[in-house]
Amino acid sequence: MKITFLGHSSLSIETKDKTLLIDPFITGNELAKNIDINKLQANYILITHAHQDHIMDVEAIAKRTKATIISNFEIVTYFESKGIKGHPMNHGGKWKFDFGTVHYTNAVHSSSFPDESYGGQPGGFVIETSHHRIYISGDTALTYDMKLIPQVIGELDLAILPIGDNFTMGLDEAIIATKFLGCNKVLGVHFDTFEPIKINHKKAFEKFAKAKKELILLEIGGSLKL
Ligand code: NI
Ligand code: MN
Numbered sequence: 158m159k160i161t162f163l164g165h166s167s168l169s170i171e172t173k174d175k176t177l178l179i180d181p182f183i184t185g186n187e188l189a190k191n192i193d194i195n196k197l198q199a200n201y202i203l204i205t206h207a208h209q210d211h212i213m214d215v216e217a218i219a220k221r222t223k224a225t226i227i228s229n230f231e232i233v234t235y236f237e238s239k240g241i242k243g244h245p246m247n248h249g250g251k252w253k254f255d256f257g258t259v260h261y262t263n264a265v266h267s268s269s270f271p272d273e274s275y276g277g278q279p280g281g282f283v284i285e286t287s288h289h290r291i292y293i294s295g296d297t298a299l300t301y302d303m304k305l306i307p308q309v310i311g312e313l314d315l316a317i318l319p320i321g322d323n324f325t326m327g328l329d330e331a332i333i334a335t336k337f338l339g340c341n342k343v344l345g346v347h348f349d350t351f352e353p354i355k356i357n358h359k360k361a362f363e364k365f366a367k368a369k370k371e372l373i374l375l376e377i378g379g380s381l382k383l
Contacts, residue, residue, distance in 0.1 A: 158289045158383040162375035163197075164189030165210055166296070166319065166346045172286050175200040175256035179282075179293060180211040181218055186350055189377050199224035201254070203284075204232050205295025206268035207276025210350070216241065227259055231277030235270065248280060257286035260310055264297035266325070283310050289383050292338060293317045296347060299330035303337040313340040314383055319347030320361065320372075321354030328361050332368045342371045344381065 159171040164186045168179040178199040183189045194214050199222045202215055212232075219226060219241045226236050226243035233243035246252060246261040260283040268276035281295035283306060292306060292313050307313060316338050319325035325347055326334065335341055343365070348356045358374060365372035373381060 158286060158291070159380055160291075160315075160317075160344065160383070161380040162344075162346070162377055163192050164377040165350045166205070168293075168317070168346070169197060169199075170284070170291075172256045177256065177284070178202045178218060178224070180205055180295075181214040182210045182212070183214050184217075185210070185213045188350060191378060194218055195221065198222065201256070202226050203259070203282055203293070204228035205264065205281055205293065206266060206279035207232055207235070207270045208268065208296070209271045211296070212270075227254075227282075229261065229268075229277040229280055231275055232268075235274070235276070246280075248278065257284060259284055262292070262294070262306065263300065263302040264295045265300050266296040266298070283313075285310070289314045291315045291317065291383070292340070294319065294334070296325045299326045299334055299337075301337070303334055306337075307339040313338055315342050315344060316340045317344045317346055320345040321348035321350075321356060323353040328356070328364050332364065332370055335368075335370050341369070342373070344373045344375070348374075 161169040165182050166180045170177040176198040202224045230245040233245035251260040262281040264279040264281050266279040268279040282293045318331045320331050
């Protein structure tokens, strides 16, 4: 599994033979100006919630690639009305796709569309392929529900968590989340894009090191392999 950071909370995940895009927000992100959305591949687009900084480029990419949207019922219905196909889920549910199984998990956040229509309840995903299991929390506070993930779904190889604070949990909460999740390896997202979520990278690494946890921060366009 190869995970590429596209800025903010946007990721491209390459499994053995499929490409998943997560929360594409690229054209609205000055820091991601070197990423060309017309060159991104996608078989599926997973959307955690309806906020602009998670859906801005969904329509353009989905229409070009014919990707299938995976999200909650309300978000899938919204994009279906624009002629984009989707697979609706809701919290606590799982579905087996041709790349692996997706679980739609709880998040504590909000989820209105930019036009203020209802985007359902926000969520996150656990993605399981034949070799790996990763958790993408989406925008969320630290929540006790995270404890259920290893218990109900299984051991995680990587947790992708917001660390920018203000709109989501911050670094200290993300460290506690690693304990709840039983996963010491974190890829940080949702930082630096806007003024209130700018972080000091050196301090972030120091905090994680002190807690004996691993924090990974990728350059935009950079990748990690599991
Ligand atoms: Ni949000
Ligand atoms: Mn957000």
